[in-house]
Amino acid sequence: MSKKKSHTPPEALGSVGWTEAKSIRLATEAEPFELEVGGTLGPVDVEYESYGALNEARDNAILILHALSGDAHVAGWDKHAGENGRAWRSKKPGWWDPVVGPGKSVDTDKYFVVCANFLGGCYGTTGPSSINPATGKAYGTTFPIVTVSDWVRLQARLLDALGVDRVHAVVGGSLGGQQAIEWALAFPDRVEKTIVFAASPRLSAQGLGFNAVGRYCILNDPNFNDGDYYEKSQPDTGLAAARMLAHITYLSEEGMHKTFGRKLREKEKPDFGFGVEFEVESYLDYQGRAFVQRFDANSYLYITRAMDYYDPAEKWGGGSLPEACKKITSDVMIVSFSSDWLYPPEYCREFSEALCKVGKAVTYVDVPSHFGHDAFLVQTEEVNELLRGFLGRRRP
């Protein structure tokens, strides 16, 4: 937020340059994808991006996992931003551009970097806005409930298709960090290093509460129409409200104070009405409006639910996180940010402690920050330093 963003242009040395998404069909109607909570889905297409090249030993792949509103466009500039309905991408590079590229910590000269849009999203991988072949209409809320485990198993299929048996690292922040945790648990033999930024194994009650309010806004938008709105007016007000609330959870009190304070928006005195009065209102208003241009309300419902349900202790340890951690064989680094109140440090530390309790070595760092949850996207200097150290390190 307050850190002025200077983007690396595509022709610069440290940029992966122009990027093109690829699409692959990983399940068909005849051979559908089995879902964790029951039922199947087919066909399933996955849109992904990759940078760098897989080496001969096929051991230099890094899988990046994106967060709730993120996408597979991690770095560089979308070559087709003008044509694919994602015009906003012409204004800025991928969401982790300062971290991924030639000579950066996730060095695309050295690593084969892959990121895929997850199931249920709205960026080219099959989701509620995709056409259901059985009806010829978009799925809407008839789309099945998908989970973090489904996402990870689908990513594993993608790696199979790309000829990657074992990755050097799985790396993710926020909901992406939870996918990284699931990777370490579900496919221990396929992961060398697990790196988790700003994510705890499970969401706190406060986090569940935030998500509930976001969904409430969407579900009660007059345009929502049970999720069947694709050929009509969209539930933009609800989605924007959900995003505004979410944005507050991505910042911190201190950060908001530093950036906005109580400053009025381009005026000396308030208007004493209900328009945009304060800077912070203007910022949130903008975030809400920008978001509805690029996100699908139904996807928001499905993804926040996947986030809510994810609990690796339940899934892998009969309710005990240390028990679950016994399955992990990769090296693990967990990074929290001191002012994150969506995935607070004490919840992130639980994962580190659980690993310790069952005799696994672990690296845990709490980075001082006033950027809140967003820090993993903003404090890229620290992120780079930690990644460079952990990715490059030898096993003693």
Next chain:
Amino acid sequence: MKDKLSGYNIENIDPSLLSLPVEGFKELLNRMDMAPKAGPPRWQDDIIEREMPVGVSVLDLGCNEGELLERLSAHGKRRAQGVELDPEAVLKCIGKGVPVIQADLDQGLSGFQDSNFDYVVLEETLQTLKRPVEILKEMLRVGRRGIVSFPNFGYWRVRMDFALRGRMPVTKGLPYTWYDTPNIHLFTLADFFEWAEQAGVKIVRAYVLSEGEVRELRDNDNMFAEEALLVVEKIRR
């Protein structure tokens, strides 16, 4: 010596002091001006490595840049885990491949369970903590054995420096001025032994650095040890 001190409360006088003949005192005074003999750098690490069989697990509390753990865990010989508060040092550990948890030891070790490790090391850290006794207890809860090293405030040069200059001692082992020292809980070997006895802690082995030489603990080392390293365990009743 005893005769010279008649009239004082003998009970409270350090026995290592009483062992000195008066000439010994003069000798020490003369030696004050001589530069102290330097000990081998990180002399504790050799002993710690010898103490720990291959295959054990070790937790290093206040592991700094991970030098000891890197050595102990080289070629997968032992399972190492560090705890360190300083962000720069934590980064160094990560670069070395030493697993490290960034945490404040003064917040306790509640994240670890009983007998989580075979050995827990507190190298030159105890005197910097707000609650040293709590961490000692935690060390012996989390580890089957503890290894603790510290500067001995009873070392004769420290005593002399204080007695003669009347200022907070600044020595090779304690090089800080009073306002910037990380050492907030200084103590002597005798203090530690007294605590150990009261707390039911057994000193399994003890080594000292004395006048540049590393050797096993002897009588009167409360006076002659500059630094000490003790292998300790809880007496299980």
